[in-house]
Amino acid sequence: MLIGFPLSFFVGAFVFDLLFFFSGNNDFQLVGYYLVIAGIIGAVMAAIPGFVDYLHTVPPESSAKKRAATHGLINSFNLLLFVAVFFLKKNAALDFGWILLLEAIGIGLLAVAGWMGGTLVYRNQIGVDVRYAAAGKWKEEKVKKTGELVKVAALNELERNQLKLVHVNGQRVVIARKEEGYVAFSDACTHKGGSLAGGSMICGTVQCP
């Protein structure tokens, strides 16, 4: 959860800049200046795993994918906003009241993006292993479809009620082992596109995460 770093540094920068604005104490301004730098570094560090999750973890054509895209765009815009704040402060190019206003806008955007990030993690279950106890090891494989038949698992590879995500020429298919044998179905939940491979197979019925 690297998001804690930019969140706290940017909010801290705003608070110290406010203190400087009302007290005129230059020490507050200096702390605010360095906190913006720390926040920018933290935001870049948080963006990298976020982008990897967007590409590889968030299921395609799901409500989570749209939410993740908006979340990423808001955060990227916010990062640019604070980079601009940094240069404006460094060059004293703008009245300090305007800098405070830009920072306040950035904090507001952080709150919106943070809310979306929370929804992605806790409602859309992105980035956490939500599988139930005894679900077996997470299994995922990419296979190339060359003919009519594709080998997606060995006969005894899965335990009963265990799932495996297989990417067949870019399509996400779940292989599951039921009492009566193997079944295959689309990974996309028919509700809002959640990844069924991250769900549970209970007595032969799959449950979306």
Ligand code: FES
């Ligand atoms: S996406 Fe909502 S239940 Fe599967």
